[in-house]
Amino acid sequence: MYPLPIAHWKPANRTFYKVSLPIALAVWLLPLLAVLVTSIRSSDELLQGNYWGWPHQFAALTNYRTVLVDSPMLHYAWNSCLITFPSVIGAIVLSAMAGFALATYPFKGNAAVLATFVAGNFVPIQVLMIPVRDLTLKLGLFNSVGGLILFHLSFQTGFCTLFLRNFIKELPYELVEAARVEGASEWQLFYRIVLPLIRPALAALAVLVFTFVWNDYFWALCLTQGDHAAPLTVGVAALQGQWTTAWNLVSAGSLLAALPSVLIFFAMQRHFVAGLTFGATKG
Template sequence: MFPTPIQKRSPAAQIAYQSMLPLALLLWLLPLLAVMAFSARPDADFTTGNYWGWPSSFEGVANYTLVFTSEMPRYLLNSFLITIPTVIGTIALSCMTGFALGIYRFRGNILIFFMFIAGNFVPFQILMVPVRDLTIDLNLYDTRAGLILFHIAFQTGFCTLFMRNFIRQLPFPLIEAARVEGVAEWRIFVYVVLPLMKPAIAALSVLVFTFIWNDYFWAIVLTQGPDTQPVTAGITSFNSQFRAAYHLMSAGSIVAALPPVAMFFLMQRHFIAGLTLGAVK
């Protein structure tokens, strides 16, 4: 029923596995390696069509210096000012909604939970026009607050699904014991349930941080200009009217990818614990 572990397969299968794994890893990393190589090439290589040949010179330091002396620091700051409040707002709302839907039994519980789930299946591209018009009507267009509010609204559905299922796996006798002692419901949530949700909060924080940081679609739909645009949209500012500065865009992409990678490695232990907790008894 289950696949045979590679350690129990034939020697030929093990050799094939060990030889194909580095090749698969190389193919997976090839786009990233290409971007890293492009970030060290001079602009002349792109104008002459020398994309994959040996670089005429190595200009990595000059390219990254140009990136940091441009508007890139402002775009990075915008990304942090958008992503961090979004993560905090989304996690806070999903913890409360997950607690309400996972602990309490009331009429319409399943219907409300279904609405949270159904929102995840709506293609977000079809929301482009109404969301943009709504932000214009509320004077939130081309503001960081408008982008933050939209991301919180859109990510809360998935996070509520995650939190509700996580909370339902917690030992309910703890909550009953607190109620017998006369503890208020909000104190049960803050002092009993919330500490047990730390692995799930850490896992969701990494996921939401990555989702929002890497968002490009809504960044170009709801914002414009260096005052509000995050780094994913700001990278395109290196393009001019008639040509694209691929060396600077590649260097900017590497810089933009560093914060979520650092976030994952800092939270790796909690992230894995949050995803695997409850998988086995």
Template sequence: MKVRLSPFVVGLLWAAALLWLFPLVGAFLVSLRTLDDLTLRGFWSWPREITLDNYVRAWAEAGVSRYLLNSFIITLPSLLGILVLSSMAAYALVRFRFRLALPIFLLFLGFNMVPFQMLMLPVFRLANQLGVYDTYLAPILFHTAFQLGFATFVLRNFMRTIPASLFESAVVDGAGEWTIWRRIALPLMLPGLAAIATLEFTWIFNDFLWGLVLLSRDELKPITTGLANLKGQYIADWPLIVAGSLLATLPTLIVFFGLQRYFIQGLTLGATKE
């Protein structure tokens, strides 16, 4: 069933989209200007000279290439751990009937409601006690732990859409639980896993808080905290910073548009069918 929108509603949607894009267009123009031109003529003036030098300096001199590599080193293992552990937890909560299934699920759900800002000091002290502070392992472990609740919540709802008869047939054929999870549950959960992967990649890659709390060495910092170091005490090279920021958005845009179809399918199926 197709919904036909009135021209007024379509016009409002276009206006909202253009309003949302307006700051991005301004940021793109700033990245093509020199600092002198921006300082003398203001933010919203048209650049007298367009140059790509800011992107070259951001990549080579400002360390954006290194910061982006650090972000991938942190994000990809965290994402893999989240997908594997949350899919196992969702499979166990749906597949097995035991007394603590609902309390465990509510624990996952309740953990999502805890503001991360409340955990900054405990996490900082725990990282020191575990000996992982100021290493890649610290943000990887804590990103995996903190995002596990949301991922399990979404995948559990998605797992409930899979007929239990598929699992029962596999048991009759002699398949163990590991085989059922790996060969039946995981392939059927691919849309849900793609949706989780899109969200979690974006959240972890763009995270600023835990990179600031758990890492102090500049050579280990992700792109978000690394870009913050480009701002000087008395003056900031805004064209350089904005160019670096736009380069930092490219990986998340590529991931989102690459998985967009699975992302929408996974969210809608897992949310509307029990």
């Protein structure tokens, strides 16, 4: 029923696994390494056609200084912060309360509400592009930070609610009953008992939602125009030259845009792994 541990594999299979794993890892990391090398390559080498060879002139300081100082990348980064942090906090707060209600209150229509959250996660985002864009235009939210926050908040809350509802459902219901017998209110029950118990799940969910929102490009491109509310993912396109694309600057900007997600993951790696394995075993 469960996968056989690697130590119990046949010697030939174990050798093949040890050889193929570094190769697969190298192939997976190859695009990232190519972007990293391009970000430290000079513009002259790119004009000469040296795209894949080892750079003869290193221009890392020049490229990254141009991206950070001579372009509006810091403005785009500030927009990304204004969009991402309220979206993550709002989605976690709303989904925690909704998940608590769906997991502990057997009200009429509970299954229908849960089914709605599940069904919403299967809708392709491309189908919603035109209706969402028209709605933001009618509400006056097009090309605004508030519109992007509202959009991400509404769409991420469905996934987060389904995620947290399943975690809260795994908690011992006797704790809830005992708290109610002791006279705890529903807010005290939620804040003092449920939230501390699902803290690993909240941390894991925060990392996932932060990555989704920070790296979003599709909706940021559809719902913004110009530099006013454009986040970092859209702002990387502004690093392109007028007649030719400065791939070294685009690569440097792409790495800077991806850096916060990587740092957040490593900073919360322990909580992230604990949250994904929370409730996996009993006893």
